[in-house]
Amino acid sequence: MKMEERKQQILQALILDYIATGDPVGSRTIARKYKLGVSSATIRNEMADLEELGLIEQPYTSAGRIPSQLGYRYYVDCLMERKPLADSVKKYIQDTLLDKIKETESLIQLASKLLSQLTNYTAIVMAPTYGKNVLRHVQLLPLENNKVVLVIVLDNGHVEHRTLDFSLSLRGEDFERLSAILNAHLRGLSLEQWKSGVFQAIYHELDYQKRLLNQVMELVENVLSVEYESKVYLGGALNILNQPEFKDVEKVKVILELLEEERALKEVLGMGQELGISVKIGTENPHEGMKDCSLITATYELNGKVIGTLGVLGPTRMEYSKAVSVVDFLTSALAEGLRKL
Amino acid sequence: MKMEERKQQILQALILDYIATGDPVGSRTIARKYKLGVSSATIRNEMADLEELGLIEQPYTSAGRIPSQLGYRYYVDCLMERKPLADSVKKYIQDTLLDKIKETESLIQLASKLLSQLTNYTAIVMAPTYGKNVLRHVQLLPLENNKVVLVIVLDNGHVEHRTLDFSLSLRGEDFERLSAILNAHLRGLSLEQWKSGVFQAIYHELDYQKRLLNQVMELVENVLSVEYESKVYLGGALNILNQPEFKDVEKVKVILELLEEERALKEVLGMGQELGISVKIGTENPHEGMKDCSLITATYELNGKVIGTLGVLGPTRMEYSKAVSVVDFLTSALAEGLRKL
DNA sequence: TTTAGCACTCAAGAAGGGGGAGTGCTAACA
DNA sequence: TGTTAGCACTCCCCCTTCTTGAGTGCTAAA
Structure with missing residues (x-):
């Protein structure tokens, strides 16, 4: 959109003033504050044109003008000076x-x-x-009174953890072994590579811990499947x-x-x-x-x-x-x- | 505080009405809505007493009354019926x-x-x-392009992690060894047991990875020292x-x-x-x-x-x-x- | 094309009344 | 002695009216 120089100046002055004060801006204000070398009557005429173009509007008859949405748009696209930060x-x-x-x-x-x-x-x-999630590491850690922390680390550095309940008491080494087995089977898996076969394989090695395994697998699958929002x-x-x-x-x-x-x-x-x-x-x-x-x-x-x-x-x-x-x-x-x- | 039965009833009615409507409550309203068997004039007299006791107040002359802070307190302490949830x-x-x-x-x-x-x-x-923080587990996991995830698990199940930069490229087994050494020395430590000796001991075993070790130790100390708010x-x-x-x-x-x-x-x-x-x-x-x-x-x-x-x-x-x-x-x-x- | 002048418009604020809800007081009543 | 009806009074709220002032559009002259 091309527009006469003066109209642009007036529009800019009006928008700057309105942004600064929040009050509708009148022709007199513009003539006084922004030295455009013309009288308020002239500005008034231009403003009438600007209103016809839809760039400014009156909240009510005989109030000053405020920028319309279109006016802001024109200002942002064509008039605004982009001065860099201090x-x-x-x-x-x-x-x-x-x-x-x-x-x-x-x-x-x-x-x-x-x-x-x-x-x-x-x-x-x-x-x-996050993009596609690939499993990096799984770790089971026992806490006091039958609680286990499951920590899941993805390739992108994301870490997820959950506390699980766990009835059977195992010793520390058992958990090391469990983690090792889980890692051996799961590391490097993404969801696409997730197959029931994986489950079977681990299940085989760990059938004495069916319930815990179930919880772990469910959680891992969950974490993998979340397209990290x-x-x-x-x-x-x-x-x-x-x-x-x-x-x-x-x-x-x-x-x-x-x-x-x-x-x-x-x-x-x-x-x-x-x-x-x-x-x-x-x-x-x-x-x-x-x-x-x-x-x-x-x-x-x-x-x-x-x-x-x-x-x-x-x-x-x-x-x-x-x-x-x-x-x-x-x-x-x-x-x-x-x-x- | 002891109070005549009727005053209590009026106070309660007034508070309930005010809570329900938000408008100042007049004597007529109470007489009409809450059948106390007395006229508005009587209620008016009682209300004057209640005001003198500081339990209710007038927002302005000739408006209804609203409960004062003291009035609410009396209501909560003495009048309120605690009916259980459905x-x-x-x-x-x-x-x-x-x-x-x-x-x-x-x-x-x-x-x-x-x-x-x-x-x-x-x-x-x-x-x-959280109470006193005791270290449960430390794990270092390599990611792509020289990044390492450090996962710290506390005894209370809290998990903290941080991504570290890491210039030297080590292989997976090295990280396993690193983690193992760290765990051997750090597991079970609380902040009180944190001594420079610990650092020396690990430093000895891992002197080829001074910089990484520094970062890890700093972080672990940090996590332990935070009194989990x-x-x-x-x-x-x-x-x-x-x-x-x-x-x-x-x-x-x-x-x-x-x-x-x-x-x-x-x-x-x-x-x-x-x-x-x-x-x-x-x-x-x-x-x-x-x-x-x-x-x-x-x-x-x-x-x-x-x-x-x-x-x-x-x-x-x-x-x-x-x-x-x-x-x-x-x-x-x-x-x-x-x-x- | 610009400007001065002027009549006109309209929001905002002040001023002025009712209307109404509610009170306090008084006197009569049970 | 406590309760109630009656009544004058108070004061917020809402409505209307009036004034003010900023700002406009139009017209005619420069």
Whole structure:
């Protein structure tokens, strides 16, 4: 869409002012605050045009104008200046994120916390999805009073454990033997290779422990079969309470309930799977309840493969410029953190 | 505190009505709805007395009365009828909770979900604190591209794992040997028994892997030293949004922020450590922001030892009777679930 | 094409009344 | 002595009315 220079300037001024104040913006305000060298009457005429184009709208007759969804879209696509983050902020992010990395989970949690702190919006980070699960190691460990811990380690480093009940008392060596036998048969298996034959083979060697074996096999099969669902981490979920457009409890409720439901979150986040940064404004979002929200997402990579998404959720009246910068930089910082891991 | 029969009846009627409707209750309403056999004028006189006793108060002149904090306290202590849960509800709880128990964590999560569903308030469940940590098992497992998973299992069944970077490439058998050596030296150790001597001994056997050993030892020491903090589980945190007294976003914010902060939650929950059911009304709670909330808690046991607390948080205008019943029954159901585990 | 001027619109806030629920008091009654 | 009917009074709530002011659209002149 091509548009006269001045119209663009006015649209930009109006959007910036509305984002900053939250009040409808009038022609006089624009003439006074943003020196465009024309009078308010001229601006008024242009604004009438902009309204006709559907880029701005009046909440009611004789109020100022506010950006329409389309207006935000035009701003984000054509007008917005993407100024990079200040070096100090970049450094802060890197220091926080790359300093004491322990494991994927805490790294991602940290990223979501950072994201919400820096933007004052709600951060959503979707963790990597695991691929095909191959069994790396199985270990049975006895605890006191007839409890056994079963630890299952997958090739991708994922660890799962479960406490099982166990009536017969075996000695420590027995468990070593049991683990060894299980490992010998199960190591390297993925679900596709899972056959009843495996069970038979182990069953043969361990028929004196039928019940325990059953439990173990069931669990192992479970762990293998779970296509590890990507977990979603939230940061600053309550930040929307600070937004004046969400001073109504009913509105807040809709959003917070949405955020509580992991499934919905994935749906919402899953949309922006195109590469690079995606900005979804208002009803562009898949979820009805998000019609007053915008979502800025970006995917992050590891070894050239997209492994997750991260984003910020705020009101449509959002500081797009800043949010985009933060999301952009955090994406690369997170990718770097993951690579170092 | 002793009080005339009729005053008690009026207080009870007033509280029940106020809990049900949320509106200040007038003398006429009580006379009409609760057949006490006296006229509204008489009730008016009694209500004046009750106000003088500090049990009820007027929001403003010539409105009805509402219970004061003291009034609720009197009601809970002296007037409230504790009717047991319906059998169907009991069965529902038991079926849900005892059916497919996998492990402590999901059991407790389920309990908190049940608690919030049944009461429509917010459920808070504090999980068992772990005692002294004794190392049960250490396992090193190689993954692809120079990564190693270190799995640490404690005597209480707790499993911790971490992915380590690792430059030298060793073969599978080497890891088995490494694990075996580590286990031989470390198994059964608690933090008190942790001595530099241990390190020296292993170091001796494994001097060719100094760096990895360093990482492992650091991590093991870490895991042992963490006094496993009791985790807190929330259920139905957004239920307070349904309460008319929390239709103001500012109030909601205070509570939700409180709920988000684990430390504060523990403090709040930690108060009611006396045995049995504890009801904290309004400012009896330790936290300023909870002055309009009541908290009903109870401790649950395993093997005769208190291992956790569970409770519901609602407005001071709370269905105490029902909430107490649910908390009471759920406490025993959860204890049974844990015992069976 | 731009601008000044002007009439017009409409939300928000202040002001002013009823209406109504509820009270306290008083006097009569059982 | 306790209970009740009656009544004046209080004060929130809701409705209407009025005013204010920001902002607009239109018109005519520069």
